[in-house]
Every structure is written in structure tokens, then in C-alpha cells.
Amino acid sequence: MGLFKRLTDWIDFRIGVRRIVAKELTGYLLPANINAWYSMGSILLFIFAMQVMTGCLLLIYYVPDADKAFKSVTVIMNDVPFGWLIRMCHAVGSNMMVLVLLFHMLSVLFMGSYKRPRELNWLSGFILFNLVMATSLTGYLLPWSQLSFWATTVATNSVSSIPVIGQYLVEFLRGGKLVGPPTLGRFYALHVAVIPIAIASLVGAHLFLLKRTGVSTPPFGLKESANQWQGDDYRYEDHPGGIPFFPNYALQDAVSVALYLTFFLTVVFFDPYLFFTRESFIAADPFQTPAHIKPEWYFLANYQTLKIFSNEFIGLSVQGMAMTCLALLPFIDRGRERHPLKRPLFMTAAIGGILLWVGLSIWGHYS
């Protein structure tokens, strides 16, 4: 113990680490009525770190060459000790990241935490959501299975409905007329370098914005749940008399991460192929289109929307409008009230939107 104290003293006398801890951890106060939904961000940080680590490990054996990619994934699964575990953690983790991200967004939506002055937090989070979808889409191609190949063919083809430049955009995305080795090269670069760096940078910006505005107060259990910010000047939302981040809320974060791990490891160990189909285990064959190829569950609603409209451009435009509305939500919903039960119009629209998304996804799955 004496050695530990001497070591911390040595560091503290040089860089004042205890003052940082006092200001940013033990002295960083959060709202007294904070709830577990606020730990979704910590779970997402944990998942992102896991994805980076398992991704780096997969890079050791994965070969980004159309002739060797599927074989290299087979070697990881069958020959490398614990290769199956690393790959399953990465594949299941990517799905979990989207799922937890959706929960994070829903909690922000229902608690009105996107409202001013937090428009930039919402926007950066919305872009992060799109980047996570993009990294999932690009990673999907890398095993070079039938599912990878044809799901990417369908996904990239939808861009062709954009008037005038659509066809060129598709070829630009694919690096050729059809999905092939050039597509693998560019999706690989996007998946392992460009998008993760963009995500890490934007996570930094997201946390910076959170630190500058302060954590929002949950609208529950308060007499006055309306937004008090006047918009006349910068104001940090502090919480005098609140609970310290460390150890109190850090413990809640740890509990949430542990609960997440329980769910995640249950899938990894007891149902690892939950997100796989038969086509995931067959090498890509550009001359053999499998029947009923479907995208990942989180793209099923988009897939079904494109099928509903006879004109693909209209289908894309509808999705584009929905996403634009979601991105600009803090500028559209300018009411001060944050309690969900005191926002009937918002609640109707939000629940309707969620039901529509779930309905389209189920329809897409069984269509």
C-alpha cells in the first residue's frame, strides 16, 4: 500500500492527477434522479472498444483478397484456437451495437434530451448512428460469402435509382459494374480504417459536447419538467446536490455493462449463428444468385420500403425524408416540455414511427 501511495504521489506531484479526479470524477455531479438509461452511452463505448479489439485480432488472419477471403474466415473459424470466439464476438457485437444504439436514441427521444441547447449532441449522435450502419454494411461483405456478396449487390444497387448520377454512383461504390474484387478492396479500407477513425473522432466530439452542455436532467419525478434554457447565453447545466459520477454512477455503468455482457455472451455461446443464414457458410459465387436474399435485420425496413414502392426512387426519397426529419428533430420539435406523457403529439408520432419500423422489418423478414 505504501508503494502504491508513493507511486500515486510521484505522478500527482508532477501532473496533478488528484485534482483531475476531484473535478472530473468524484466532483462531477449528475442529476439526483438520473436513471439506468443514461448508461447506454457507456455500454456503446464498451462495445466500440470490443469491436476495435476483436477487429484488430481478426486482421491477423483475415486476407482481403476475393480468392482467399472466404478461406481465411474458414481458417479463423475452424483452425485458429479460439478464432470462432473472436469472430463471433465481432459479428454478434456489431448487431448488438446497432441494437444498443437504437435504445440510446430512444431514451434520448422519450426524455427529450435532444432539445435545445443539445441540438449538436443529437446531430453528432445521428451521424454516429449512420456511421455504425455504414461500418456494419461494409463489414458484411468481408467474409465473401454468398450472403455477403448478394446482400452487398442489392444494397449498392438501390443507389442506382437516384436520377442522372445513380448508375455512376453504384459503379463508384463498387469499383466496377458489379460487386467484385475492387468492391472488397474499398469496403475493406472503409471498414478497418476510414469509418472506425471517423467514429472515434465523432465519439470524441459527442463527449466534448456532452461535457460543454452538461448532462440533461431526466424529466421524471420533477414538478417542472419543461426545458428552462432561454437561449440568451451559454449556460452549463450543473447539478448541485446531485450524485458523483465516481463511484456512484460509475457503478451503475459497470452494472449496465455487466448486464449487457450477460445478454451478449448468452448469444455468443448459446446461439452464435442467430444473425447468420445458410448463405453465410457458402463462398461467394457471382454466377449463382441465392433465392430470398435478405439484408441484416436493421436494414429490413429499408429493404421492405423499397419493395413497397414500384418506383425505387420514390422508395429512396421516402427513406431520405424520414431520416432527414429524424436528423432535424431538435429544430422541428421546439416545444419546451420534456416529459413524454406531457407531449401527446410527439408520443403518438414516435410510437407510430417505431411500430411502422418494426412492422416493415417483420414484413421484410417474411416477404
Added chain:
Amino acid sequence: MNEGRRKFLGICLGGAAASAAVAVGYPVYRYLAPLQKEKSAVKVVIPEQEVPVGGAKFFEYAGSTAVLVREHDGDLVALSAVCTHLGCIVQWEKEKQGFICPCHAGLYTAEGAVISGPPPKPLAKLPFVVANGIITVG
């Protein structure tokens, strides 16, 4: 009393953290460790005519590099081609009927004995048999 409980919980937490570290660390270590091949399966077969008199044939053996030499008197020698100094691969010099390590100029005889230079010991000899014109190393 409280101190005792705090210490007990601290030990439990430390134990849980150590178990978690092992549960994560062991698979990662095994994943990163070089893949082990069964030693009994390491046998290399080379036709005799591929090793001419006064010549050498380099080949991969047990994950490393080895060499077969046929001396002027017809004798065959199988050696590890890894220099015993710093692990570079030795090169056969036909005119001198010996090996040189290009990294630090270590010289060996055709049988692998050190003539000069920094190598601390001879090149390792490998077992082999010749039958029906086929050399089997290992």
C-alpha cells in the same frame, strides 16, 4: 466491522477481475500463439537427382529452412540452414564447397562445422534416409 466487509468485498472484486482477465487473456493468447503442427508429420521427400554432386538443395523443413548437400565423394549431408549466430539463412558456395552466412560472414564446411566468423556452434544435422532414389528427411 465495516472495514472487514469492505476488505472482503475488495478481495471478491479483485478475484472476479482476475478471473475475467484470465477468461479474456487465455483465448487471446492462444489465438495469437503460433499454430503448432504435429512433429511426427514433419517429413520431407526429395528425389535424389535434385541434389547433384557438389551441389545443394534448400527446402522448407519443420517451419524452418534446411539444406541437402552432396559432396564430391558422393556423401549426402542434411543440415539446418539457419546460421547459429543470429539466425540468417546460410548460402552454398559451390566453388569453395562450403557455406557462408551473408549477414556476418560466418563460414562453415559442407558438413556444417564452423571454419571462421562469429557462429558459436556448427549447423544442426538432420536425420534422413535414402531408399529407391528418394531422400526422406525427418
